[in-house]
Amino acid sequence: MKTTISDIAKQAGVSKATVSRVLNDHAEGVGAETRARIKALIAETGFQPCGVARGLATGKSRSVGLVIPDIANAFFPPLVRGVEEALRQRGYSLFLCDSDRDVQKEKDNLRVLLEKRVDGILLSSTITDYDGRLDPLNERGVPYVLLDRIIDARGAGVQVYVDNRKGARMAMEYLIRGGCRRPLFINGEEGLSISRLRREGVEDACREAGTPACTYRAADYTLAGAEALVDSLLDAASGELPFDAIFAGNDMMAVGALRSLKRHGRRVPEDVEIIGFDDVEVARLVEPALTTIAQPAAAMGAAAAELLLRLIDGEKPLKRSKIMEPTLVVRQSTRPR
Amino acid sequence: MKTTISDIAKQAGVSKATVSRVLNDHAEGVGAETRARIKALIAETGFQPCGVARGLATGKSRSVGLVIPDIANAFFPPLVRGVEEALRQRGYSLFLCDSDRDVQKEKDNLRVLLEKRVDGILLSSTITDYDGRLDPLNERGVPYVLLDRIIDARGAGVQVYVDNRKGARMAMEYLIRGGCRRPLFINGEEGLSISRLRREGVEDACREAGTPACTYRAADYTLAGAEALVDSLLDAASGELPFDAIFAGNDMMAVGALRSLKRHGRRVPEDVEIIGFDDVEVARLVEPALTTIAQPAAAMGAAAAELLLRLIDGEKPLKRSKIMEPTLVVRQSTRPR
DNA sequence: CTGTTAGCGCATTCAG
DNA sequence: CTGAATGCGCTAACAG
Numbered sequence: 001m002k003t004t005i006s007d008i009a010k011q012a013g014v015s016k017a018t019v020s021r022v023l024n025d026h027a028e029g030v031g032a033e034t035r036a037r038i039k040a041l042i043a044e045t046g047f048q049p050c051g052v053a054r055g056l057a058t059g060k061s062r063s064v065g066l067v068i069p070d071i072a073n074a075f076f077p078p079l080v081r082g083v084e085e086a087l088r089q090r091g092y093s094l095f096l097c098d099s100d101r102d103v104q105k106e107k108d109n110l111r112v113l114l115e116k117r118v119d120g121i122l123l124s125s126t127i128t129d130y131d132g133r134l135d136p137l138n139e140r141g142v143p144y145v146l147l148d149r150i151i152d153a154r155g156a157g158v159q160v161y162v163d164n165r166k167g168a169r170m171a172m173e174y175l176i177r178g179g180c181r182r183p184l185f186i187n188g189e190e191g192l193s194i195s196r197l198r199r200e201g202v203e204d205a206c207r208e209a210g211t212p213a214c215t216y217r218a219a220d221y222t223l224a225g226a227e228a229l230v231d232s233l234l235d236a237a238s239g240e241l242p243f244d245a246i247f248a249g250n251d252m253m254a255v256g257a258l259r260s261l262k263r264h265g266r267r268v269p270e271d272v273e274i275i276g277f278d279d280v281e282v283a284r285l286v287e288p289a290l291t292t293i294a295q296p297a298a299a300m301g302a303a304a305a306e307l308l309l310r311l312i313d314g315e316k317p318l319k320r321s322k323i324m325e326p327t328l329v330v331r332q333s334t335r336p337r
Numbered sequence: 338m339k340t341t342i343s344d345i346a347k348q349a350g351v352s353k354a355t356v357s358r359v360l361n362d363h364a365e366g367v368g369a370e371t372r373a374r375i376k377a378l379i380a381e382t383g384f385q386p387c388g389v390a391r392g393l394a395t396g397k398s399r400s401v402g403l404v405i406p407d408i409a410n411a412f413f414p415p416l417v418r419g420v421e422e423a424l425r426q427r428g429y430s431l432f433l434c435d436s437d438r439d440v441q442k443e444k445d446n447l448r449v450l451l452e453k454r455v456d457g458i459l460l461s462s463t464i465t466d467y468d469g470r471l472d473p474l475n476e477r478g479v480p481y482v483l484l485d486r487i488i489d490a491r492g493a494g495v496q497v498y499v500d501n502r503k504g505a506r507m508a509m510e511y512l513i514r515g516g517c518r519r520p521l522f523i524n525g526e527e528g529l530s531i532s533r534l535r536r537e538g539v540e541d542a543c544r545e546a547g548t549p550a551c552t553y554r555a556a557d558y559t560l561a562g563a564e565a566l567v568d569s570l571l572d573a574a575s576g577e578l579p580f581d582a583i584f585a586g587n588d589m590m591a592v593g594a595l596r597s598l599k600r601h602g603r604r605v606p607e608d609v610e611i612i613g614f615d616d617v618e619v620a621r622l623v624e625p626a627l628t629t630i631a632q633p634a635a636a637m638g639a640a641a642a643e644l645l646l647r648l649i650d651g652e653k654p655l656k657r658s659k660i661m662e663p664t665l666v667v668r669q670s671t672r673p674r
Numbered sequence: 675c676t677g678t679t680a681g682c683g684c685a686t687t688c689a690g
Numbered sequence: 691c692t693g694a695a696t697g698c699g700c701t702a703a704c705a706g
Binding site: 014015016017018021028030031034053055056057058059 | 675676677678681682683684
Binding site for chain 2: 002046048049050051052053055056061063070071072074076077078080081084085088093094095096097098100111112113114115116117136140223255281282285286287
């Protein structure tokens with residue numbers, strides 16, 4: 001019982017082509033009264049043109065795919081929201097794929113999106129190393145934008161991410177200026193671009209300030225991982241603290257560190273200052289509330305979506321990457337300056 | 338430069354029909370050697386059949402739509418994950434739509450999904466009242482499952498949700514059994530099915546326990562809303578506390594209440610006990626960690642997706658609704674029993 | 675301004 | 691077991 005463009009044409013006493021013209025708002029080519037009559041008919045029958053058929057005929061699906069490592073990671077929901085909102089405003093729909101931090105699933109996701117003939121792809125990749133998973137996109141000429149998680153590759157397309165190096169440097173500089181002498185930097189998994197860049201930022205700050213005593217440790221961006229790490233550090237150094245400040249690669253690890261310190265009877269920020277990264281919702285809800293480097297997640301998502309739409313429209317991007325500014329949000333896990 | 342089924346057919350020296358048969362794994366109709374040759378060709382050329390064309394020919398898009406009120410609400414990400422995972426395993430893709438708690442946007446989302454010719458829809462609706470927004474789905478015969486947020490309607494399809502009434506009753510019973518005399522129930526927006534059911538659960542518990550003194554207040558499911566509400570209550574009743582326990586309609590409101598109490602110098606759980614609802618990530622990270630009624634969000638999402646796929650396959654559902662069990666998670670915002 | 679004619683890429687009859 | 695023909699619903703030249 002599905003009504004098609006032919007049914008409408010028949011009822012209106014015109015040809016499919018004419019109906020198609022008003023459907024697509026082709027300014028010219030249809031008389032005012034004919035147009036009005038068809039519009040009325042469409043409205044009263046509630047006719048909806050079939051997007052699939054349209055897609056086949058035009059070669060455009062008006063949908064884009066977004067692949068992220070884990071929607072349950074609090075950093076991503078605002079980003080997804082930004083993407084979705086920007087797309088919706090332009091009449092595009094969003095295929096959401098969760099790669100579950102699994103490289104194989106990420107590849108599968110990309111393959112499926114290509115089969116679906118999305119007009120473009122937003123990818124927040126699980127790993128930095130380039131293993132050819134962008135090749136199919138390049139071969140097919142499907143526009144894509146790398147989001148947050150960058151991939152090392154010559155041909156890698158447009159990228160949108162926060163200035164991770166700068167953000168990390170800001171955090172360390174704030175700690176050092178505050179009098180910190182023996183900082184501890186807890187990084188996330190080292191295979192990720194964001195980890196590498198944040199590490200470089202930390203090194204920048206330490207070098208400039210002549211504070212070489214920064215301890216470096218890698219965890220896995222999880223609360224539990226960081227908590228266990230700090231536990232072991234604290235247990236090993238009975239008595240005097242081996243660090244007087246912690247910069248964690250993300251807020252969840254900062255919270256893990258915080259919990260460990262509290263459990264060990266250490267006060268934050270009096271004994272140890274803590275700074276996180278991301279500014280996820282929990283950052284302001286734990287006690288003491290976390291000082292952190294905020295990322296404009298929603299804005300990044302929106303920016304990436306808009307850039308992608310521009311690529312889809314055939315525009316050549318002026319710059320190959322859009323770098324967003326991190327901001328220091330001072331709360332209570334650091335001492336007043 | 339896009340290769341089609343015709344190209345493959347030509348290269349293999351067979352007809353499109355034959356290629357189509359091996360593409361769809363039609364067991365019969367193709368000789369073993371022909372099949373092998375074609376498969377090899379497909380593999381080496383990396384040919385991917387066009388999903389859009391397939392969709393037009395078969396009438397199935399192998400994609401479903403999910404509409405939720407707000408992906409940034411911490412309850413939803415795990416649910417989305419459950420949905421996505423279940424769909425992916427069955428080879429379906431997910432269109433994610435955020436209605437932004439806006440009824441009009443929700444309708445628009447549904448319309449777009451219908452245009453995209455999704456095979457089915459998962460809807461977590463913004464409002465309970467039935468205003469006809471399901472009519473298009475019913476008319477078109479598009480399968481759908483209502484998720485978490487239920488809609489009052491005779492024709493409303495299959496539903497998946499947690500037993501909100503029971504969960505609320507569990508919370509209140511726990512408080513009452515613990516000696517609470519003057520509970521305060523902070524509900525969320527009253528237009529939602531979850532709010533109505535949770536309220537009924539609270540009333541059930543109070544009635545059964547003969548504790549009629551339960552104060553009822555409605556906020557908006559936000560931290561700020563509940564915080565302001567408790568602030569005003571506390572300011573109004575200078576001196577003696579007007580309640581000795583709070584059951585909040587969700588965890589974020591519980592956190593808001595917690596913050597207000599602490600700021601007013603009240604101790605939790607010594608002076609006031611608090612129980613939340615949902616068991617989102619922050620629940621265990623605030624201090625004291627929240628006792629709460631946990632919802633199996635990911636499982637709900639997966640269950641809804643599987644039910645929907647069954648409907649899509651043409652099965653008639655045995656039951657019209659799948660009700661999941663809430664669980665009481667005891668933490669530190671209530672006194673030891 | 676409007677109608678006719680071709681496809682878009684694939685699945686699916688129906689013959690052979 | 692295989693191929694040729696038809697159509698899914700719509701857009702896009704091309705004519706009139």
